[in-house]
Amino acid sequence: MIVCPSCGANLKFDPKSQKMLCDFCGSSFDPKEFDVKEDVEEQVVQEDNPETPDFDTIDVTIYTCPQCGGELMSVDENTAAAFCSFCGASTILSTRLAKGKKPEYIIPFAKTKEDCKKAYLGVVKKALFLPKEYRSDGCIDSFRGIYMPYWTYNVKQKGQTKLRGETSHRRGDYIITDIYTLAGKIDAEYDGLSFDASASFDDSMSEALAPYDIKQMVPFEASYMSGYYADLADVDADTYKYQAEKYAFNASLKRIKNETREFKKYTITTSKEAPKASKMADSAVPTSADNGHSAMFPVWFLSYRNGDRVAYAAVNGQTGKVVADLPIDVKKYLLSSGIFALVIFAILNMFLVLTPITALVMSSILTLIVFVINYFQRVDIRMTVTGEGDKGKEFLKENGKGKKKKAEKVEEAETGVFETVTTLLGLGSVAIAVLLVVFFQPVSDIPYYVMCIVEAVFFVLSFKHTLGNYNIMATRRLPQFDRKGGDDRA
Amino acid sequence: MTVHSKKKDLIKRILVCMAIAALIILMPCAGPAYASQSSSYVVEYEEDDYILVRNEETGYEILVDDEAGLLTYDEQKQLIEVMKECTDYGFIFFVSTDEDNFPSVDDFAQDYYRSRVPDENGVMLLIDMNFRKIWIYSEGELPYVVTGSKANIIADNIYTYATDGDYYTTARIGFEQIGSVLSGRRIAQPMKYISNVCLAILLSLIINYFFARLVSQKVKPSDAQIMNSIISRFDFSDPTARHTNTTKTYSPRSSSSGSGGSSGGGGGGGGHSSGGHSF
Numbered sequence: 001m002i003v004c005p006s007c008g009a010n011l012k013f014d015p016k017s018q019k020m021l022c023d024f025c026g027s028s029f030d031p032k033e034f035d036v037k038e039d040v041e042e043q044v045v046q047e048d049n050p051e052t053p054d055f056d057t058i059d060v061t062i063y064t065c066p067q068c069g070g071e072l073m074s075v076d077e078n079t080a081a082a083f084c085s086f087c088g089a090s091t092i093l094s095t096r097l098a099k100g101k102k103p104e105y106i107i108p109f110a111k112t113k114e115d116c117k118k119a120y121l122g123v124v125k126k127a128l129f130l131p132k133e134y135r136s137d138g139c140i141d142s143f144r145g146i147y148m149p150y151w152t153y154n155v156k157q158k159g160q161t162k163l164r165g166e167t168s169h170r171r172g173d174y175i176i177t178d179i180y181t182l183a184g185k186i187d188a189e190y191d192g193l194s195f196d197a198s199a200s201f202d203d204s205m206s207e208a209l210a211p212y213d214i215k216q217m218v219p220f221e222a223s224y225m226s227g228y229y230a231d232l233a234d235v236d237a238d239t240y241k242y243q244a245e246k247y248a249f250n251a252s253l254k255r256i257k258n259e260t261r262e263f264k265k266y267t268i269t270t271s272k273e274a275p276k277a278s279k280m281a282d283s284a285v286p287t288s289a290d291n292g293h294s295a296m297f298p299v300w301f302l303s304y305r306n307g308d309r310v311a312y313a314a315v316n317g318q319t320g321k322v323v324a325d326l327p328i329d330v331k332k333y334l335l336s337s338g339i340f341a342l343v344i345f346a347i348l349n350m351f352l353v354l355t356p357i358t359a360l361v362m363s364s365i366l367t368l369i370v371f372v373i374n375y376f377q378r379v380d381i382r383m384t385v386t387g388e389g390d391k392g393k394e395f396l397k398e399n400g401k402g403k404k405k406k407a408e409k410v411e412e413a414e415t416g417v418f419e420t421v422t423t424l425l426g427l428g429s430v431a432i433a434v435l436l437v438v439f440f441q442p443v444s445d446i447p448y449y450v451m452c453i454v455e456a457v458f459f460v461l462s463f464k465h466t467l468g469n470y471n472i473m474a475t476r477r478l479p480q481f482d483r484k485g486g487d488d489r490a
Numbered sequence: 491m492t493v494h495s496k497k498k499d500l501i502k503r504i505l506v507c508m509a510i511a512a513l514i515i516l517m518p519c520a521g522p523a524y525a526s527q528s529s530s531y532v533v534e535y536e537e538d539d540y541i542l543v544r545n546e547e548t549g550y551e552i553l554v555d556d557e558a559g560l561l562t563y564d565e566q567k568q569l570i571e572v573m574k575e576c577t578d579y580g581f582i583f584f585v586s587t588d589e590d591n592f593p594s595v596d597d598f599a600q601d602y603y604r605s606r607v608p609d610e611n612g613v614m615l616l617i618d619m620n621f622r623k624i625w626i627y628s629e630g631e632l633p634y635v636v637t638g639s640k641a642n643i644i645a646d647n648i649y650t651y652a653t654d655g656d657y658y659t660t661a662r663i664g665f666e667q668i669g670s671v672l673s674g675r676r677i678a679q680p681m682k683y684i685s686n687v688c689l690a691i692l693l694s695l696i697i698n699y700f701f702a703r704l705v706s707q708k709v710k711p712s713d714a715q716i717m718n719s720i721i722s723r724f725d726f727s728d729p730t731a732r733h734t735n736t737t738k739t740y741s742p743r744s745s746s747s748g749s750g751g752s753s754g755g756g757g758g759g760g761g762h763s764s765g766g767h768s769f
């Protein structure tokens with residue numbers, strides 16, 4: 001706990017002034033003045049073991065959610081937390097004291113909670129179908145300032161580049177291709193490529209929340225954390241090393257291609273596909289990243305619980321960029337679709353007369369579109385459920401930490417029997433419609449209209465799933481953490 | 491349970507609203523057709539299944555050419571009475587045929603019409619027994635009035651009579667509706683509204699979905715934005731190009747020396763519009 005030197009009350013970091021403010025006596029102080037005393041024993045250990053990253057420890061309070069096991073830490077001692085930011089439960093979080101590893105760097109909060117609310121409301125204004133609870137004062141008041149752990153990498157490129165280039169010209173019936181090795185000396189550095197180090201913080205969220213301006217990053221001081229929470233890092237430092245290298249590789253390749261006058265006349269054929277991780281240092285553009293530094297980046301975080309689903313909203317605490325899960329209120333959706341339909345109807349009447357055949361063709365196309373949407377939704381949902389594409393979750397899985405209940409996962413990813421039957425029958429009706437239009441071509445209009453109606457029914461039945469799937473995609477299942485304790489990883 | 495029934499309630503309410511809206515729009519469609527009585531008509535020519543009547547005032551003619559023999563003489567006479575209203579606007583033909591040396595109904599219609607009164611305003615209702623199609627064809631200025639979709643609607647409204655073999659009713663209602671269209675009255679087109687309502691509902695549901703997806707998209711920063719956010723330096727020096735090898739691939743020049751095919755032709759002739767329905 002950071003104590004006010006004048007009165008002894010709790011000092012908090014104020015994003016607006018970038019100072020430590022005392023709510024009690026109104027004094028303000030420079031955050032850097034509060035040095036956390038260093039642990040002598042640990043420093044001795046480090047000298048024996050130079051490969052261990054340079055970590056100090058800080059005293060923290062760990063808050064654990066009794067429902068989901070999610071953990072946050074704080075340097076403040078006496079605050080009670082009445083809700084969980086991971087699962088949205090309104091419950092008193094249990095606390096315990098622990099020593100946490102001190103991160104190396106921090107980007108302090110620059111946006112106040114008010115800034116954050118304003119930015120959030122600006123975004124949800126555009127989400128017409130969002131349930132109104134998501135805009136309510138009670139909801140947005142639970143935005144919580146959380147420092148998210150990140151790994152930030154420094155990537156260096158020094159040495160000989162060996163690109164492959166070619167020129168070609170035609171001679172008679174032959175194309176002559178001259179192949180060249182395009183060499184040069186590169187000396188480049190990309191510092192501050194960052195990736196979130198908390199598996200509880202979804203990659204889709206953290207990637208969209210980026211970028212953080214690394215120039216504002218300062219050496220970590222516990223005082224910046226005063227008044228805020230922090231999430232715990234549970235992903236190893238080398239998880240994102242290759243990704244950082246890939247970024248640097250592609251960035252430099254692009255610059256060499258675009259900015260080197262001497263190479264303009266060659267078509268550079270070096271693959272944009274970055275080399276394998278083990279080959280990076282010895283590739284066309286020699287690239288190697290350091291082992292990563294731990295850093296804390298500011299996020300205003302909100303979770304909204306709805307039954308067994310939870311929606312997250314996050315506001316970049318430095319830039320104010322908003323990333324939010326935006327589920328839809330089916331009632332609102334149908335209402336505005338009804339109004340919108342009247343507008344479309346009025347427009348259609350001005351110029352469109354459907355013959356029974358075109359009506360059937362159009363309803364077939366629209367019905368097929370819904371089936372295609374549903375199919376891709378299923379693919380998306382399955383990917384999210386299995387955690388594919390999320391480096392942090394993959395890391396946990398490989399390390400056996402992310403074992404979750406299999407049965408529950410499957411249920412969400414499986415297509416329901418009703419949905420499967422609807423889809424099959426619907427596809428059947430489209431097939432009949434195609435046969436009708438292409439082969440049978442009955443004289444009477446009635447078969448066409450009947451098929452239109454049949455398709456419309458399947459459209460509506462399937463669209464119900466489209467909306468349901470959308471809300472599954474726009475929200476998350478309640479998290480279940482099986483973190484054993486803070487000390488080993490905190 | 492309550493949430494569910496509320497949802498159903500809402501859907502019901504929306505459907506009822508849409509139905510009422512559709513009714514309001516449909517209401518003025520039905521209206522009586524009345525024939526103009528003022529003009530005087532002269533029978534110019536008459537033989538078996540071929541009657542030509544002229545409107546003295548406008549100069550436009552009524553032609554009944556029942557080559558396929560679908561109507562009785564009395565029916566032909568009655569039909570001419572119905573067709574009279576249309577002569578205020580252009581030539582008005584009733585033609586039936588069973589000729590089979592035309593590739594399509596529209597070809598026959600165009601050929602028939604243009605061989606008699608090329609480029610003049612006019613509408614023709616054709617019953618083609620060969621293709622078993624009702625075809626409504628218009629020329630001159632009239633394609634702007636009796637448009638393709640209007641022709642389709644009218645054909646759609648009368649094809650069932652033709653299916654039943656009642657060609658007189660087919661033609662009578664056809665000309666009544668052509669008269670309505672020509673004089674600016676609205677014709678009943680219930681299927682237009684019903685199918686447009688359905689189409690509008692399906693479209694709005696889908697478009698709104700894409701709108702929701704668009705708004706909720708989590709946009710990743712561009713490479714340029716990332717570059718701006720990090721500290722980077724880039725220096726590239728001593729660029730050299732060393733020739734390593736040469737490859738030769740056989741790739742014959744395309745031998746077709748462009749016959750310069752003259753495209754086009756065609757075109758020409760005035761615009762017409764037409765539409766119809768099988769029966």
Ligand SMILES: [Zn+2]
Pocket residue numbers: 004005006007008009022023024025026027
């Ligand atoms: Zn104080």
Ligand SMILES: [Zn+2]
Pocket residue numbers: 065066067068069070084085086087088089
């Ligand atoms: Zn929780």
